[in-house]
Amino acid sequence: MTRPTAGPDPGVSGPSEAGRSHRRWYGAAVTLRDTSIERLRDGTFDVFVVGGGINGAVVAASLAGRGASVALVDRGDFACFTSQESSNLVWGGFKYLENYELMLVRKLCRSRNRLMKAYPDNITEVSFLAALDDSSPYPPWFSALGATAYWAIGGFRTRYPRLLSARKIRAEEPVIDTTSVRGGIEYRDCYLKDNDARFVFSFVRSSIEAGATVANYVELVGAERVDGHWHVRLRDLETGEELATTARMLVNAAGPFVDGLNRDWGVTTRHRVVYSKGIHLVVPRLTTADHERVLAFFDDTQRLFYVLPMGIRSVIGTTDTRIDQPYTHVDDDDRSFLLQQINERLALAQPLTADDVIAERSGVRPLVVKAEGDDHTDVDWTSLSRKHEIEVDAAKQAITIFGGKLTDCLNVGEEVAEVVESFGLPLERDHHNWYGEPTAETRSEFYRQARLMRLDDLRQRADVEPLSDRLWRRYGRRAFAMLESIRADSSMGEDILGGTDYLRVELHLAASTEMVTRLEDFMRRRSKIEQVVPDAELGDSEGLREVAEILFADKADAKLAEYLQARA
Numbered sequence: 001m002t003r004p005t006a007g008p009d010p011g012v013s014g015p016s017e018a019g020r021s022h023r024r025w026y027g028a029a030v031t032l033r034d035t036s037i038e039r040l041r042d043g044t045f046d047v048f049v050v051g052g053g054i055n056g057a058v059v060a061a062s063l064a065g066r067g068a069s070v071a072l073v074d075r076g077d078f079a080c081f082t083s084q085e086s087s088n089l090v091w092g093g094f095k096y097l098e099n100y101e102l103m104l105v106r107k108l109c110r111s112r113n114r115l116m117k118a119y120p121d122n123i124t125e126v127s128f129l130a131a132l133d134d135s136s137p138y139p140p141w142f143s144a145l146g147a148t149a150y151w152a153i154g155g156f157r158t159r160y161p162r163l164l165s166a167r168k169i170r171a172e173e174p175v176i177d178t179t180s181v182r183g184g185i186e187y188r189d190c191y192l193k194d195n196d197a198r199f200v201f202s203f204v205r206s207s208i209e210a211g212a213t214v215a216n217y218v219e220l221v222g223a224e225r226v227d228g229h230w231h232v233r234l235r236d237l238e239t240g241e242e243l244a245t246t247a248r249m250l251v252n253a254a255g256p257f258v259d260g261l262n263r264d265w266g267v268t269t270r271h272r273v274v275y276s277k278g279i280h281l282v283v284p285r286l287t288t289a290d291h292e293r294v295l296a297f298f299d300d301t302q303r304l305f306y307v308l309p310m311g312i313r314s315v316i317g318t319t320d321t322r323i324d325q326p327y328t329h330v331d332d333d334d335r336s337f338l339l340q341q342i343n344e345r346l347a348l349a350q351p352l353t354a355d356d357v358i359a360e361r362s363g364v365r366p367l368v369v370k371a372e373g374d375d376h377t378d379v380d381w382t383s384l385s386r387k388h389e390i391e392v393d394a395a396k397q398a399i400t401i402f403g404g405k406l407t408d409c410l411n412v413g414e415e416v417a418e419v420v421e422s423f424g425l426p427l428e429r430d431h432h433n434w435y436g437e438p439t440a441e442t443r444s445e446f447y448r449q450a451r452l453m454r455l456d457d458l459r460q461r462a463d464v465e466p467l468s469d470r471l472w473r474r475y476g477r478r479a480f481a482m483l484e485s486i487r488a489d490s491s492m493g494e495d496i497l498g499g500t501d502y503l504r505v506e507l508h509l510a511a512s513t514e515m516v517t518r519l520e521d522f523m524r525r526r527s528k529i530e531q532v533v534p535d536a537e538l539g540d541s542e543g544l545r546e547v548a549e550i551l552f553a554d555k556a557d558a559k560l561a562e563y564l565q566a567r568a
C-alpha cells in the first residue's frame with residue numbers, strides 16, 4: 001500500500017492546547033486544508049475518491065480506517081449537495097412497503113439497527129404518529145398491520161407500534177385536526193439529532209484521523225488511466241490553482257453527477273441515475289408534546305409527508321417530483337403545496353404562510369435505473385427504488401456508487417472496501433472502528449469530568465438541552481479538550497451567537513479541526529444555525545463577526561462579506 005507521510009493532524013494535537021492560547025487556534029482550519037492541498041499536489045494514493053457527500057465520506061473513512069492511502073475531494077464543502085437536503089431520517093422506509101420492496105426495507109432496517117447501536121447519542125429513536133382520514137389509501141387497522149410487519153422486519157429493535165383512535169390522537173397531539181380523522185397508528189424509526197451534513201462530516205473527520213488526505217473546494221477537472229494508474233487533474237477553487245495527482249483506483253461518489261464524470265473518463269456502466277426532487281420547509285415548532293415526535297400524513301396525491309423535529313423548529317416535507325437536472329430550488333408551487341397540505345391537516349390558531357418559513361431545503365434523490373432501455377417517462381416516479389448499486393470496471397480499477405441513502409452508508413463503505421480488495425489492494429482487518437461513537441467507558445469518563453466541573457450549571461435556560469449532552473453528541477472524544485479549555489478560561493463556555501446554542505470553545509475547535517473554508521460551511525453544515533435562526537436575527541451581528549474572526553483570523557472581514565453578500 002502507498003502511504004504518504006502523514007503530517008501532524010491539527011485535529012489531534014490542537015485541542016490539547018486549548019485554553020492556554022486561543023490565538024494558536026486561529027486560522028488552524030486553513031492549515032489543515034493547506035496541508036491537504038500540499039499532499040494532493042503530485043501525490044500518489046491507493047484510492048482517489050471524488051465527492052464528499054455521504055457515499056464518498058464513508059468510503060474514505062472505511063478505506064483509510066483499514067490502512068489504505070486515500071484522497072477525498074469535493075468541489076464544494078463536504079455534504080454541500082444532496083447530503084445536506086435529506087429528511088434527517090435513519091429508517092427502514094415503512095412507506096417502501098407500499099411498493100412491496102421487502103428486501104430493500106429489510107436491508108435498510110438492518111442498516112438502521114446497526115447505526116442506532118453505533119451512534120446511541122446521535123441517532124435517536126423517534127415516534128411516528130400517522131393520522132389517517134377518509135381520503136387516506138388505507139384504513140387504520142390495515143396500517144396497523146403494516147406497522148406490525150414493519151416492526152417485525154426491523155427485528156423488533158424499536159418500541160412496538162400502536163393502533164390509535166381519533167380521540168387518542170387528539171389527546172396525544174392536539175395540533176392535529178382530527179375532525180375527519182378515522183384513527184391512526186404510531187410506529188418507530190430513528191432520526192439524526194443534529195443534522196445530515198454533520199453526520200457526513202463525522203466520516204470525513206474519521207478519515208482524516210486515519211491519515212486520509214481530504215480537501216473541500218477542490219474540483220476534479222479530468223482523469224485519465226495511463227500505465228495502470230489514474231492521473232487526476234484538480235482545481236483548487238479557493239485559489240484557482242491546478243494540481244495533478246495519481247492513484248491506483250478511482251471511486252466515483254459524485255451523487256447526481258456520477259454519469260457525467262464516467263462519460264468524461266470513458267467508463268461505461270450498466271446503470272445511470274435519474275432525479276427526484278424533494279423539498280422541506282423549516283417553520284416554528286408545530287408539535288405540542290414535550291418530547292420530539294414525527295407527524296405523518298398522506299397528502300392529496302396519497303403520498304406520505306411529515307412534520308419532522310429540528311430542535312426548536314419543525315420541518316415539513318418532503319415532496320417527490322420528477323426533474324431532469326440536479327440543480328433545484330424551492331419554487332412558489334412547491335411552497336404553496338406543502339403549506340396548503342399542512343394547514344388542512346393541523347388545527348393551528350393561524351394558518352402557516354410563506355412568512356413563517358425560516359429556511360428551505362431542496363435537493364434531488366439520485367435514483368438508480370438501468371442505463372439501457374426506456375427513459376422511464378411512463379413510470380410512477382415515486383415507485384422507483386431507493387436502493388444503491390456499486391458498479392465496477394476491473395480493467396480500469398474504477399468504482400461507481402449509484403443512488404443510496406444516508407441510512408445505508410455503512411454498507412456502502414463495506415461493499416466498496418470489498419471491491420478494493422478484489423482489485424488486489426490488501427486492507428487491514430475490519431475492526432469496525434472507522435465509524436460510531438467512542439466506547440461507553442469513554443462516555444462515562446466525559447460525563448464524570450463534566451459533572452465534577454459542573455458544566456451543566458453554565459446553562460440556566462430551561463428550554464435547552466444540558467451542555468454535557470450537546471458537547472458529547474457533537475464532538476465525542478474531542479469534547480474532552482473543550483472541558484479543558486473551559487476550565488482554563490470560563491469565557492470559552494459562553495454562548496457566541498445569542499440563542500443559537502454555540503459556545504465560543506466550539507468555534508475554536510471547529511477552526512482547527514473541521515476544515516471550515518467558508519462561513520457558510522459552519523453556519524449551514526457543521527452547525528444548523530442557518531436553518532433554525534431567521535436571517536433577520538443573525539444579520540451582520542457582533543456574534544457573527546466574532547465567529548468569522550475565530551474561524552478565519554485575518555481573513556475574517558473578507559469571509560464575512562462573502563457570506564453576507566451570498567445571502568443578500
Ligand SMILES: Cc1cc2nc3c(=O)[nH]c(=O)nc-3n(C[C@H](O)[C@H](O)[C@H](O)COP(=O)(O)OP(=O)(O)OC[C@H]3O[C@@H](n4cnc5c(N)ncnc54)[C@H](O)[C@@H]3O)c2cc1C
Nearest residue numbers: 051053054055075082083087089220255278404405406407
Ligand atoms: C429530499 C430528500 C430527502 C432525503 N431523505 C433521506 C432520509 O431521510 N434518510 C436517508 O437515509 N436518505 C435520505 N435521502 C437520500 C440521501 O440524502 C442521498 O441518497 C444521499 O445524500 C446521496 O449522497 P451522495 O454522496 O451519493 O451524493 P451527494 O451528497 O450529492 O454528494 C456528491 C458530491 O459530489 C461532489 N462532486 C460532484 N462532481 C464533482 C467533481 N467533479 N469534483 C469534486 N466533487 C464533485 C458534489 O459537490 C457533491 O457534494 C434524501 C434525499 C433527498 C433529496
